[in-house]
Amino acid sequence: MNEVFKALADPTRRKILDLLKDQDLTAGEIASNFDMSKPSISNHLKILKSADLVLDEKKGQYIYYSLNSTIFQDVIKWLLDKKK
Numbered sequence: 001m002n003e004v005f006k007a008l009a010d011p012t013r014r015k016i017l018d019l020l021k022d023q024d025l026t027a028g029e030i031a032s033n034f035d036m037s038k039p040s041i042s043n044h045l046k047i048l049k050s051a052d053l054v055l056d057e058k059k060g061q062y063i064y065y066s067l068n069s070t071i072f073q074d075v076i077k078w079l080l081d082k083k084k
Contacts, residue, residue, distance in 0.1 A: 001075070027045060
């Protein structure tokens with residue numbers, strides 16, 4: 001759970017997650033929404049993948065990134081359990 005919160009602490013990673021809410025995207029499509037290098041975006045994606053917040057799937061010559069909704073359900077459950 002600590003990796004999830006660490007990943008969510010960064011505004012760039014939160015914006016990436018926001019972009020993935022609507023559709024699966026390639027790293028290049030994600031990068032086109034930012035004014036930073038593609039290696040920087042790749043690093044952010046690596047952190048999000050490490051926290052299991054995003055999944056990747058190779059389709060042809062591209063890798064598409066998508067939200068891992070299961071982990072978000074786990075986080076919400078954890079938060080609600082802490083309120084008890």
